[in-house]
Amino acid sequence: MKPLLELRGLGVCYNGAVAPALEGVDLDLAAGERLAIIGESGSGKSTLARAISGLLPQTARLQGTVAWPGLDHPARNGRDIGFVFQDPASSLDPVMSVGDQVAEVAHANLDIDWGAARRLAVELLDRVKLPEPEALARAYPHQLSGGQKQRVVIAAAIVACPKLLIADEATSALDTIVQAEIVALIRRFVAEDGMALLFVSHDIALAANLADRIAVFRHGRMVEMAATAELLARPRSDYSRALLAAHLGLKAHSGASR
Template sequence: MSTPLLEIDNLQVDFRLPTGTVSAVRGVSFSIHEGETMALVGESGSGKSVTSTALMRLLPEMTHISGSARLGEQELLKISPRQMRRVRGDEMSMIFQEPMTSLNPLHRIGRQIAEVLERHRGMTGQKAQQRVLELLRQVGIPEPERRVRSYPHELSGGQRQRVMIAIALACEPKLLIADEPTTALDVTVQAQILALLKDLQQRYGMAILFITHDLTLVRHFAERVCVMRHGEIVESGDTATVFERPQHDYTRMLLDAEPSGTKAAVDTQAPMLLEASDIRVRFPIRKRLFGRSEYFEAVRGITLNIRRGQTVGIVGESGSGKSTLGRALLRLLESQGSITFDNTDITHLDKSAMRPLRSRMQVVFQDPFGSLSPRQTVGEIISEGLRVHYPELGRREREARIIEALQEVSLDPAMRRRYPHEFSGGQRQRIAIARALVLKPRFLLLDEPTSALDRSVQMTVIRLLREIQRRHDLTYLFISHDLAVVRALSDTVLVMKEGQVVEHGTSETIFTRPRETYTKTLLKAAFMSSEHAA
């Protein structure tokens, strides 16, 4: 067996806080060989990202790191900061999870790639510019001569991630650390990014440390896998063996956490709760003083009927119009067409006329941390809707409703005096659901409510949504790009592309007998067929 490129031995990472020492990584050991892909998997808080940032020496000063991390002949934990700066980007590089926060919003992408070449290769001027264009072509950025002058906000999520890969590979490193590089991306873009990384790995012969909580990706992308929990590696081995014959209970739990089951079909005689006809939403993109303004049509003539107790799933890539359609149906966006909710024509109702109906139609957003006020306690957040819609309720009645809502989502009512930052991601999403349920709605718009959660947490939220729907005869409009979750929750599915519905049918039909090429492409990418994993 050849000498490993990277060898980690008994890595320990402790955070020294005013309240005491927290051990984030405990005695971790593993190795990676040249050209190999090894996956580090586990739930949020397991220590995966702390391990990678420790290797890159990017942790804060109050951190104590011990053990050994050798890259070739270099002991990464003992070389000087100046030597480490040379190693970073030159011999090892990292792709971070969220490119929008990693890229400088004030600099054009060409300048950000060129900065790496200047620092590590001494390239300037025309030579650097040529290399930047070459890198952009390699990572599949269209029209690189034009895009080189773009700012990060002018690119799509997939394009920004490709720019991050270009920066990471600028100096052809021996080791690439990819920390959740596809988490926020659509399934088709996700498959493209993984295929790109495989292609570049073969071209450069580099090793990849792939960090993720998505075991579906690991199954098709990595040769070996290490499973982390509470800062320790609980199981490791070649990917096929670990997936087929897992030894540890935690590994089995992760593998069993894939969304499963199907929703029982709704009675075809159930009354219609929402009827929408020829819905169109457009946004101005250029206004002119004289002549016609230019518009972008985000939703193009969609007709949709939802029966009471039904769950309609809407799937499609980013920019397909999913969320825009959902907001239009709830009259949160101006639209054309007609909308009837609970036997009331709401097409032309103004804000004051819509307010009495708002308690019956609620929204659970994608990011609970962003949608919950950090300055309010959980109790204050949940009670806000009660104060608006039921001002006649006394303090004790409001408190009773808050306690009931928290119990509905299996949270301890004593938690109502705490703030959102004191909760995990799954708990915050339960709080967001409780905020909607406290008003006893009939209709819930669920806009990517599980996309930011680990698979095991997703399963608990899915079970919770199923139980709440059964208990209260709720109707859901479920928007997501995660097709496994949509399949588990929905009895009817709409597939959207470029503002239009390209396919519509029962969940069973869409997932087992899709007609449209676009739907087939989404399904192949979502469930990682061998074609996309190659």
């Protein structure tokens, strides 16, 4: 079976940068598969997500190929790719109601009129477990909490049932309890809608909770990729072992302090 997504020799260079942001990445993603990309800040994780979705800035130069063998057309943002960014506030228009923002994505990517798009938006706000979705659809972003804003962003990302959902540090700006709720939502939608997932995170515990496979990045290169259970039990690279050791050390310190 053809993979949904195929990367070959993928590299990204930014004008004026000393080193590439991404270099020599080969990666396949199957339809319905859940892949986590982990690594410290500056490892190339977000650059990879933006290269896949065509959201790189104009200062970036793309090398290699991003192919979609699992589609019979070029991948379209909103329709084939849903994207959940790190900061929900920056993803939402402050002068447009949140219901209209979800409806706008539906109207642009589905063959439905504005009335149907508005009704679908309310359904999606309900699906992401927002209270009183009809009333909340009329609210503006500043009236919502950070967790509520991220639920709206997820609703907009999945409204057209994309083949791939990319979550780029989608929980890092949220507290621990809300993080768990958002991860549970993402897991449920991926399972129910049959979407592939690319989950970008520096948190190996969150990644392990969601992913079938984990790819470890450092300095713009993929240093290791393995099934989640295998990587956690038998990491091959020194860097992966260091990430795991740091995570276990943080857990031990947290437990000792309680």
